[in-house]
Amino acid sequence: MTIQETRSTVSEADEPRVRLGLRDRIPRKGLREYWYPVVADAKVPRRKPVRRTALGDDLVLFRGKDGRVAALSNWCSHRNSSLAMGKCHFAGTVTCPYHGLTFDTTGKAVAFLGEGRESTFCDKPNSSIRSYPTTTLKGLVFVWMGDGEPAPIEDDVPPQFFDDRALIQFSEDEWQSNWRVSLENLNDAHVFFVHRNSIELLIQDRRGLQLFLGMGPRRPATKIVKNRALVFENPRFFDYMDTDQARKTAPRTEFQEVYPELGGAKWPKTRFRLYLATVMGLIRRLRPKMDWLITEEEWTGVHLPCTFQVDYQSHIYSRAVTPIDAERSRIFYYYTTFPGSDRRRIFNRLVFHLYYDWKQHRNFSGQDQRIVENVEYENPKEVFSGSDAFPLAWRKFVIECARQSPVTGRAGD
Ligand code: FES
Numbered sequence: 001m002t003i004q005e006t007r008s009t010v011s012e013a014d015e016p017r018v019r020l021g022l023r024d025r026i027p028r029k030g031l032r033e034y035w036y037p038v039v040a041d042a043k044v045p046r047r048k049p050v051r052r053t054a055l056g057d058d059l060v061l062f063r064g065k066d067g068r069v070a071a072l073s074n075w076c077s078h079r080n081s082s083l084a085m086g087k088c089h090f091a092g093t094v095t096c097p098y099h100g101l102t103f104d105t106t107g108k109a110v111a112f113l114g115e116g117r118e119s120t121f122c123d124k125p126n127s128s129i130r131s132y133p134t135t136t137l138k139g140l141v142f143v144w145m146g147d148g149e150p151a152p153i154e155d156d157v158p159p160q161f162f163d164d165r166a167l168i169q170f171s172e173d174e175w176q177s178n179w180r181v182s183l184e185n186l187n188d189a190h191v192f193f194v195h196r197n198s199i200e201l202l203i204q205d206r207r208g209l210q211l212f213l214g215m216g217p218r219r220p221a222t223k224i225v226k227n228r229a230l231v232f233e234n235p236r237f238f239d240y241m242d243t244d245q246a247r248k249t250a251p252r253t254e255f256q257e258v259y260p261e262l263g264g265a266k267w268p269k270t271r272f273r274l275y276l277a278t279v280m281g282l283i284r285r286l287r288p289k290m291d292w293l294i295t296e297e298e299w300t301g302v303h304l305p306c307t308f309q310v311d312y313q314s315h316i317y318s319r320a321v322t323p324i325d326a327e328r329s330r331i332f333y334y335y336t337t338f339p340g341s342d343r344r345r346i347f348n349r350l351v352f353h354l355y356y357d358w359k360q361h362r363n364f365s366g367q368d369q370r371i372v373e374n375v376e377y378e379n380p381k382e383v384f385s386g387s388d389a390f391p392l393a394w395r396k397f398v399i400e401c402a403r404q405s406p407v408t409g410r411a412g413d
Contacts, residue, residue: 027412030323051084065092179323205281231301
């Protein structure tokens, strides 16, 4: 594994000047020159197009003659009707519902059913519409949103999508929040405070709980890997919680602190979670020892354009954020396991559908969603604290490292 580190060129001395505007220098509708997850393959029927919006572009998705999902601009070149309201009358095509202009998977107009066989419309230079390269991996359709030639998809999508042994189960959500805010939520220091009553935290043992509790003030240093990812210097920081060796060296934090300004009140108010964590520690000891599942450092943190991963050893937790437009984000959750047998595969499927999808993606991430959807991100004024190191480093990283469009010279709009 070769790891190229690129240090931030925004110096600490610059920070007071650049901090206020950092987020506003990141494109509101997303980074263009990347592959994004857009729709589950199973959600695209055989004979009916589907509409999705990504980075502000309205797309129509339908199946080509080979069965693979293709993506075109949703707006008909004739008079801008929505192709997603049309039908796939002929294999590998989509027909506009208004006058019957029919497009193949390359966006070429191939017939004008409303005008008949004699129509010369398809010969006009602007009769075609934009097509977007697509790739379907593990049942998820990725779309290249860039103006330039597609980058290797392996640079943008986690390696487990290319691993035959991996079982990736996923679900999706729509958040009413700008993608920058949705992504900054990842590796942020809010975990203990926001998620203190989530199942995920209630099943931690004492060291895991204390690690979460101390995570705000004790953020590890970050580094950039291959100009594509922002990770902790200790890439196993989060995974820490699941190894005996790491638990022995985890920082000890006083569970309850006293606040004289609050009349001597303690926070957390009770020691309930600590007692519960003691019990959970006994249960966790029964778990077998496991190896790391993520072997490439660049995939241990937040990766451009939109993916965050944590290696839990039993599985990989991933969250990917696809900008819908400037106000909404589509969140994809991946639950990756390596079953090794058909029985294990069935077991993993049951775990996902009966427990994990709800526990991690609704209970835990639902708490994030409620917060993030109510952040006033159009207000550029923020007052930062030491625990904001990661989101600040992420903003600098995106500004410095995101791919630029060969057409506009910008990372996005
Ligand atoms: Fe599509 Fe007329 S608007 S065929």
